[in-house]
Amino acid sequence: MITCPIPKNEYEKVLLAHGGGGKLTHQLIEKIFVSQFNNELLNEQNDSAVFNIENAKLAFTTDSYVVQPIFFPGGNIGELAVNGTVNDLAVAGAKPLYLSTGFIIEEGLPFEDLWKIVLSMKEAADKAGVKIVTGDTKVVERGKGDKVFINTSGIGAVYNNLYISPRNCKAGDLIILSGKIGDHGIAIMSAREGLEFETEILSDTAPLNGLVEAMINSSKNIKMMRDITRGGLSSSLNEIASSAGVGIEIEEDKIPINEQVIGACEILGLDPLYIANEGKLVAFVNPNDSEKVLNSMKNHEFGIDAEIIGEVVEDHPGRVVMKTSIGSKRIVDMISGEQLPRIC
Amino acid sequence: MxxxxxxxxxxxxxNLKNKIEELTTQSWSIMEICGGQTHAIxxxxIEELLPESITLIHGPGCPVCVTPLEKIDKAINIASRKDVIFTTYGDMMRVPGSKDDxxxxxxxxxxxxxVYSPLDAVKIAESNPNKKVVFFAVGFETTAPANAASVLEAKRRGLKNFSLLASHVLVPPAIEALLSDSTAKIDGFLAAGHVCTVMGYNEYQPLVEKYKTPIVVTGFEPVDIMQGIYMVVKQLEEGRADLENQYSRVVLKDGNLAAKNVTFSVYEVGDMTWRGIGVIPNSGYNISEKYSEFDAEKIFDIEDLKVEEPESCIAGLILQGKKKPIECGEFxxxxxxxxPLGAPMVxxxxACAAYFHYK
Structure with missing residues (x-):
């Protein structure tokens, strides 16, 4: 037997923080999973694996949804599960086609809730133009699950042999963010903790395949895309900077954020750069095509607030640096575990 | 917004950057007391915007960092019991005790x-009558009123299953400890705006006079901090040592009287151990005898805990501004x-976590 690669002086058990999308999650994935499953497709560590079968270039991905509460302002676990997998395929440059779904249901879940979830999955699938073609159901004893967990996997066909990869990123490429960040995380947090704000903040859950299609039609020079989910914008940019071996510079003033989200973050001591999203992507684009791509995004319902937020640079490879609103520069690090609210 | x-x-x-540059003719060391200010800096x-001759020293004002190891171990001891629901502010969750967090x-x-508020812990106590609910009441003068209010609220609701594990520290005695230490060379202080919002700033006048050191009550946004630094440097360059208030949009001279009343109805001032620094006389709040039924340390029988800090952690020197995090071999x-080996990294x-994330 191979000994566990997580060093003894570190945590001996899995913590919630290992699921936070930050450094601990990365450590878990790298040391436990990638080290053993190790193959060239997995090692790319993109949102989807992309491979050829016969003459077709396909994208394949999977994601599990354990959000609590299962109904939250702006959505529920069902549409999240469809949109999330659709988005992982879309940002690989693929047209999402077929989804599978697995339900782990806790004994006692009201049928009415399950029905609502299924209806919204159907609606989300119709909206994204995908079919849910296979599935699985398990029921666990009360107390052994949390109402319902949903897994979805998806297959998509890659557009025109597109090659979306961090390896394409070069100094000078511009970085486009598709809209305002932080809505989903704050919506969940306020539902979970019973925080009430003057205006309700809604989750941004949305299928991004239409947006991606518009972008791809506007330019052949989209080099890299990622949907920014758990761990927030900072984690996505740090992942790309480190796998591409390039530096990234962004400008704080260019990053679109809802005023309510800024306010909620101020109150809770959180940083919007680390808050989860469920309907946003970042794209790395050749500077000559950036205006074309940006315009195509602004003309789409899920990209109205898109902005160019920064660029790829030669300096500080693997690091993300931000020009702050007061004109100084600082490093934007990847979150370590979960973002914990401060005392004061 | x-x-x-x-x-x-x-x-x-x-503008403030230019004014500070024009004003500065010699080297000055300024300590910001509050961790919130360190974080904003x-x-x-902000250091990038200051002349090289101005050094910012990061003070002991991070409540998580100075909570004594023994208290963390007590928290872990209580939290591990089957009949307990242990509630805490988020950032205490990861502070290393001597063995676990x-x-x-x-x-x-x-x-x-x-939880986000101690009053949420009171609600948890009310809806879980068969459990003992303990709130880890950590913080400076700032969090004391809300924590004290939770005790008053629990009493009002007649709850017998709610208590505080209290560990409160106070700013003025810490400043005095730093000023009376001849090895710590600090020319001026930015006092913590939020602490003064509650307490006012009368307490700092005797310190300014005794140690001839400027203290400026300062806020937490970049403009606040730059203006606070400007006000301290101006005093130093003019050879003055006064107590001034930069954060006047929030802080009143006498503070928030209602909040102070709530605090002192539940707490009394006593000696306190600061992690990494040691005991400072009259530098903390303890739950008064009148409310001892809400004092977790009195309710739970905790045998003497042996506590040992990792030898290589220099948190104490960092909290006193004698070393910078990057000067630590473990950093x-x-x-x-x-x-984390020590709390400032949590x-x-x-200071250590702030350096790690942003430097």
């Missing part, structure tokens, strides 16, 4: 919950936010 974005205005910051990299205790199956190697307000 009103009252936030205005204080992050780049033109105002630039790192987040906006609260996150690990939670992963081992104990009921540890993160970024054996001590990271994922696996909280975003801790």
């Amino acid at each position: 009103k009252y936030v974005q205005e204080y992050r205005d780049s033109t105002l910051v630039k 790192m987040k906006y990299n 609260l996150l690990t205790v939670k992963a081992n199956g104990s009921d540890v919950r993160m 970024g190697i054996n001590c990271t936010p994922e696996h 909280s975003t307000e801790g």
Whole structure:
């Protein structure tokens, strides 16, 4: 037997923080999973694996949804599960086609809730133009699950042999963010903790395949895309900077954020750069095509607030640096575990 | 957004930057007391905007960092019991005790919950009458009123299953300890705006006079901090030592009387141990005898805990401003936010974590 690669002086058990999308999650994935499953497709560590079968270039991905509460302002676990997998395929440059779904249901879940979830999955699938073609159901004893967990996997066909990869990123490429960040995380947090704000903040859950299609039609020079989910914008940019071996510079003033989200973050001591999203992507684009791509995004319902937020640079490879609103520069690090609210 | 974005205005910051440059003729060391200020200084990299002759020293004002190890171990001891729901502010979860942290205790199956307000813990107590609900009441003068209010509220609701594990520290005695230490060379202080919002700033007048050192009550946004630094440097260059208030949009001279009344109805001042520094006389709040039924340390029978800090952690020197985090041999190697050796690496307000994330 191979000994566990997580060093003894570190945590001996899995913590919630290992699921936070930050450094601990990365450590878990790298040391436990990638080290053993190790193959060239997995090692790319993109949102989807992309491979050829016969003459077709396909994208394949999977994601599990354990959000609590299962109904939250702006959505529920069902549409999240469809949109999330659709988005992982879309940002690989693929047209999402077929989804599978697995339900782990806790004994006692009201049928009415399950029905609502299924209806919204159907609606989300119709909206994204995908079919849910296979599935699985398990029921666990009360107390052994949390109402319902949903897994979805998806297959998509890659557009025109597109090659979306961090390896394409070069100094000078511009970085486009598709809209305002932080809505989903704050919506969940306020539902979970019973925080009430003057205006309700809604989750941004949305299928991004239409947006991606518009972008791809506007330019052949989209080099890299990622949907920014758990761990927030900072984690996505740090992942790309480190796998591409390039530096990234962004400008704080260019990053679109809802005023309510800024306010909620101020109150809770959180940083919007680390808050989860469920309907946003970042794209790395050749500077000559950036205006074309940006315009195509602004003309789409899920990209109205898109902005160019920064660029790829030669300096500080693997690091993300931000020009702050007061004109100084600082490093934007990847979150370590979960973002914990401060005392004061 | 009103009252936030205005204080992050780049033109105002630039004006203050120029004014500080014009004014400064010699080297000055200024300590910001509060961890919230340290965090803002790192987040906006304010040091980049200051002349090289001005050094900012990061003070002991991170409540997570100075909570004594023994208290953390007590928290872990109480939280591990089957009949307890242990509630805490988020950033206490990852502070290393001598063996574990609260996150690990939670992963081992104990009921540890993160709350945003001690009053939420009171609600949890009310809806779980068969459990003992303990709130980890940590913080400076700032969090004391809300924590005290939770005790008053629990009493009003007649709850017998709610208590505080209290560990409160006070700013003025810490400043005095630093000023009376001849090895710490600090020319002026930015006092903590939020602490003064509650307490006012009368307490600082005797310190200014006794130690002839300027103290400026300062806010937390970049413009506030730059203006606070400007006001301290101006005093130093003019050879003055006065007590001034930069954060006048929030802080009144006498503070918040209602909040102070609530605090002193539940707490009394006593000696307190500061992690990494030691005992400072009259530097903390203890739950008064009248409310001892809400004092977790009196309710739970905890045998004497043996506590040992990791030898290589220099948190004490860092909290007193005698060393910078990057001067520590463990920084970024054996001590990271994922696996902190000492508390300053845990909280975003801790000097080490702030250096690690932003430098």
